[in-house]
Amino acid sequence: MRYGVLGPLAVWDAEGRPVRVPEAKVRALLANLLVHGGGPVPADRLIEDLWADNPPGGSANTLQTKVSQLRRVLGRDQVVREPAGYRLLLADDVLDALTFQELADRARAHREPAVKADLFADALALWRGPAYADVAEALFARGEITRLEELRLDVVEDHAEVRLTLGEHTALAAELGTLVARHPLRERLRMAHMRALYRAGRQGDALQSFQELRRELAEELGVSPGPEVSALHEAILRQEPRLATPAVGSLSCRTNLPAPLTPLIGRREAAEQVLARLDPGANTRLVTLTGLGGVGKTRLAIAAARDVAGQFTDGVWLVELAGLGAASAPDDIAERVITTLGLCDTAATEPDLDDLVGWLCRAVADKQLLILLDNCEHLIEPVAVLANAVLSAVPAAHLLLTSQEALDIPGEVVHPVPPLALPKDTDPQTVARSSAVELFVERAAAAAPGFVLDAENAAAVSAVCRRLDGIPLALELVASRLRTLSPHELAARLDDRFARPDARVRGLPDRQRTLRGMLDWSWQLLSEDERTVLRRLVVHADGWVMPSAQAVCADDGLPAGRVPDLLSRLVDRSLVVREGNRFRLLESVAAHGAERLAEAGEESAVRERFVRHCTELAEREDELLRGPDQRRSLERLNAETVNLRRALDLAVTHGAAEYAVRLVNALAWYWFLRGRLTEARRSLRAALAAGEGAAPDARLTARTWLAGIELRTSQTGAVPGPADKDLGAGVGDPVLRARLRWFVGxxxxxxxxxxxxxxxxxxxxxxxxxxxxxxxxxxxxxxxASHTPARDGSAELGAALFREVGDRWGLLRATRALALAAEGEGDRVRTERLHREGLLMAEELGLWTEAVETLTRLGETALADGRTERATELYERALSVSAERAYTRGEIRAEIGLGHAARLRGDRDAATHHLNRALAKSHASGHGAHADAASAELNLVPRP
Structure with a gap:
């Protein structure tokens, strides 16, 4: 069960369906248990809270009756009786109030303003009304209601400040007015509103807002405004430059680079060399970091890329290739890059998108960006093809690769990444200056608090680092052993280990033999169950969450309940890396685990569990994509994308046609929402070609999804079978049949x-x-409704139904239809309001082409009202988003709009500039209709 208290009390089952809790007292009982966050509540306290000064006769029995009623709704095991009282069992992610706080904390910890804004928006979107609205008058809820409301206002203020850095002052000036009126004494909220008003050109309103604050404080509290808001008032009076909207160049670079979990040690010189080669002014545009597994190539690459991020105006992007199969083509790599850059929504607007490498090159042709392709060693040929194409077509693009071998193509600069520097002797001061020792000591201190390098252990630490050849992964693995061994004992065991003949694998270079020996030794020190979990985890292509680990690792001999503890031990031993709620294996550990999995003869069983788990996960999320959990479900599927691709590849390759077809059917709507139509088309075709093992109904469903996808990716509107054939007519499930007919229709x-x-x-x-x-x-x-000129109430009813089921994407489509109808009726006020609502939803869901289309329509509405300045601002936002997302049609429409607005302002030069740009882009991209529109507008510009 999931519980909602940020609004009227709500309960949803595991599938996201509302669960009705009958009777007011039972709802109050549930609210009381939720207020206590899963802690025990004494029975007498519950009786007092529910019936105040008028408890019923036999109140204990009456309470028990209410508890029984609640258990019938939630399940008997969800409400437990303990000596301390009754308690509601709550997992970490089942209460919206806790999710709200988690999202807010994540937002505050993030460095990227756009991501911070999205996370704050996600948090605020969880609120459906006043907290605990059903029991707002109950004494037991008032403290929690006050706390949550204060947290909400804090997030509103945080969100406003981030949006100000992103230039959203005009929207904020309008939105914050109502909130300030409701909370007139909150100075931080008032300051955000004043800044927004000032940047929107409303200096007088900003100054008036300060005077209102001064009056309210004097009347209510008898005090004056604080120093910060007073300083802001003075700055507005002086029109200080610091109050202006931040320039785009001053914002944090767009990037998806992960925040470092630990400092980069011993790589200062190497990092400086890589930085020099990555400088946009340097002649080098392709740098490949090479070295054996475990030597730290990825960590060095990410650190260097982060340091140069500010020099690439269009971002620095990490593209992980480890999850791609060795048979992948250049287009598969291009698709991964397109998705990482956030261009898939734009790509979905292009018909016949079969050459993804070519489209990517055209989309980023004028961008200055750095792409980090990580783990390329199994994809040397296709990566070389992509790199050649990008470097040839995109003059300002730079590529940074990590690989165990070079691409060996013209223009490539290879930078070998050696192991860390080893100590030259056993003198403590000399030993301490070794980068290998520095890393070992840092990791040892983290594993065994209090550990320090001193004269007594310097010789042993030096011996350990030399024995492990300064390989970072080997040092990190062995450092955790200091919880139970002294440095001298550890050095002795390593000497014994590597002196044995079986510690060396013939045919490998010395350092690779060292790493292999270290991994073998770490493996032997594990318990049998720890080994079982570690080798089974390698089936994941891109990390995992705990439920996935349990599904994949558990079997008759290993209960799922034991997996969390075993996984925790592997994290303690540095064999598994934890990042938030996700876990992953380093490449070398994964490769070693894959060998052990094959030795155990478990590949087939683990593969089948992984495919089944991914299929069931996708099926669970599929229906959630059409309800109030839509955004979070999209995020969960985003995080699991690489694993889901691996599952489909395994199902197709190993003849599991049933799971292949089920999986693509479950993911079809996700691919559509995310604009990944090329991936959808390829995946559906692959699943259908996997064999006849799937049920006929499921295959028919997949063929119908494919028909709808092909209609959206083909200029000819081709669809398999006769043109008038109703492909979904034979689907057995009436709900699915209707939805498929809609999709194809x-x-x-x-x-x-x-x-x-x-x-x-x-x-x-x-x-x-x-x-x-x-x-x-x-x-x-x-x-x-969108194809019917006359208003018949269809759009209104559709919007109401989408609002009822909680589907934001559907509500966006309905809002667009209502706005177009209002525009046709000449109701500009309603048109603008509806488009603004649609814009917020499009941005919330990351549907950038929708956002651009809405911004340009808002610009048209503003021009129709004679508000040329407002129109210019809207078109500039549309142009910025379009350029960022490589949406050429949006750029052209925005340029035409800017030219039109400039002409109406009497700015002939600006009008000519924008319209000539629109013409050039139209001719270059083949958008003839837009070229005609730009020419027509240009003809209206007065000649000098």
């Missing part, structure tokens, strides 16, 4: 086949209503 309509498309959408509406599918009914109504 909207694809037909989008490709210009309106009659066929409308027929399928109408059939979808009939089927959805018959099946009681509110989501399907809403989708069909909104689609029909």
């Amino acid at each position: 909207t694809g037909l309509t989008g490709s210009g086949r309106h009659r066929e498309g409308r027929r399928l959408v109408e059939a979808s509406l009939t089927g959805a209503r018959a099946a009681g599918d509110r989501w399907g009914e809403a989708a069909a109504l909104v689609e029909l």
